[in-house]
Amino acid sequence: MSYVGNKPPFITLPADDSVTSAMIVDGTIVNTDVNASAGIALSKLASDPTYDDSGLQDDVALLGFRVASNGSLAKYNLVDQTVDDFQDTSGVNASASANEVRNAAGKYYQGEVDSSPTGGTETSYDDSGTTYIVNTFLANDDLVVAQTTSIDALMVGGGGEGGGSPDGGGGGAGAVLHRTSYSVSAATYPMVIGAGGTGGVSNDGADTTGFSVTATGGGGGGGSDGAVPGGAGANGGGAGYSGPYGAGTAPTASGWTVYAGFDGGTGGASTPGSENAGGGGGGTAAGAAGTPDLGGAGGAGKQITIANTSHYWAGGGGGSANAAPDPAGNGGIGGGGGGAKNTSGTFGTGGGSALNSGANGAASGGAGGAAGANTGAGGGGQGGDGGSGIVIVVSEQALAAANLTLVSTTTAAQAAPTKGDIVLTYTNGAGTTTLDTDLTAEISADGGSTWTALALGSEGSTGSHNIATSHDVTISSTITAPWNMAYRIKTLNQAVGKTTRIQAVSLGWS
Secondary structure (H helix, E strand, C coil), rough: CCCCCCCCCCCCCCCCCCEEEEEECEEEEEEEEECCHCCCHHHHCCCCCCCHHHHHHHHHHHHHHHHHHHHHCCCCCCCCCCEEECCCCCECCCCCCCCCCCCCCCCCCEEEEEEECEEEEEEEEECCCCCEEEEEEEEEEEEEEEECEEEEEEEEEECCCCCCCCCCCCCCCEEEEEEEEECCCEEEEEEECCCCCCCCCCCCCCCEEEEEEECCCCCCCCHHHCCEEECCCCCCCCCCCCCCCCEEECCCCCCCEEEECCCCCCCCCCCCCCCCCCCCCCCCCCCCCCCCCCCCCCCCCCEEEECEEEEEECCCCCCCCCCCCCCCCCCCCCCCCCCCCCCCCCCCCCCCCCCCCHHHCCCCCCCCCCCCCCCCCCCCCCCCCCCEEEEEEEECCCCCECCCCEEECCCECCCCCCCCEEEEEEEEECCCEEEEEEEEEEECEEECCCEEECEEEEEEEEEEEEEEEEEEECCCCCCCCCCEEEEEEECCCCCCCCEEEEEEEEEECC
């Protein structure tokens, strides 16, 4: 038996092979050659009004899905038909689609939008296949949480300023608060960032607040020949030579790990020409005392890994020393500024130690280094500024259900199409999908300029996937070449209790 056409139905031949030939065009028998002894008039089948090949069209489409999947083909093109089971994204027009998120493991599309926390400077990174969102706050702003989520958070108070000349003490570092796997509800959380101490002598760093807790600022360094004491704070400021140091007091923050509470170092002897000051307290250690031969080093900060990066936070500022050969104190690891060692009162800087992480502890709560002695032609100076506070929030990227628009790339038709049909498979991620209410389909023959709606009907299921079809829909006759075929699938009414997953789509035309 021979046939002509692109939709050949299955024909059962008589056992005696009385049918020698038949011609089928678009599912209709138009010519027969019947052996007279069989007495079979196949011409009657041609006019049978009960004949319907839509089921066979579904079978062809489903077979195409299976072939595409087995061959790992993202988009499988037949004559007058395309099949896409989303092995990758190549069959989807991303610029024309909306809220389309492909699940790589399940190879389906679902409507979702990013509902991760917003605010501050937003960045992201991937770790072992999971995307994490990072919100970094260097200035006052709101963290907006759209849905209950688990976060890791770091908060650092502002560092104290280094003590001024003559022979000032190093500034104390701001407190460090750290918390992991912290569940926060949907709400707006104001973040207030504490500035580092600036200006004159012994200016303390300001507090950083958020999540109803406070990372207090560090104490300013002492100075003025001991007349100005080191400031009290989260970590105390170092004493100017022969002066009192500042005491450190750790803040209370239930559920958080707190790194603070260290005193500033004491000042050295007041022997003329060898005056030395104490270093400021850091996040994990007190400032070192000044000695006749050495300015006190700032206390070390705390090393914490957050946002996939390990960093030291909240180093104390180094105390100053008088003229050579006495060395000034190094800033504490974690951004503490080194004390000045000179005879002209230049500012303390963050380069006092190779272990420092930033000039004057910028954005790390590190304290300022102290100024040098007022013995040179340049006169006395003020200490280095304390580093500003910071808040960092890290969370897994959160996606919420949203209405999907999924538009295919185009496929050129060989001739002007007049009819279109679609077969798609879908699953319910949650709830039950109602065709033409929660799930709609359209066809275009001009690359998406004009769309024809398709009324979907249920054709049962194949395995765990539901089948929806629409056949012989008339396409607008005004469309001219080129005939670029495309489909548009939409999911509607998507929410936590209703999510529809598009598993595969077959688009046909004639």
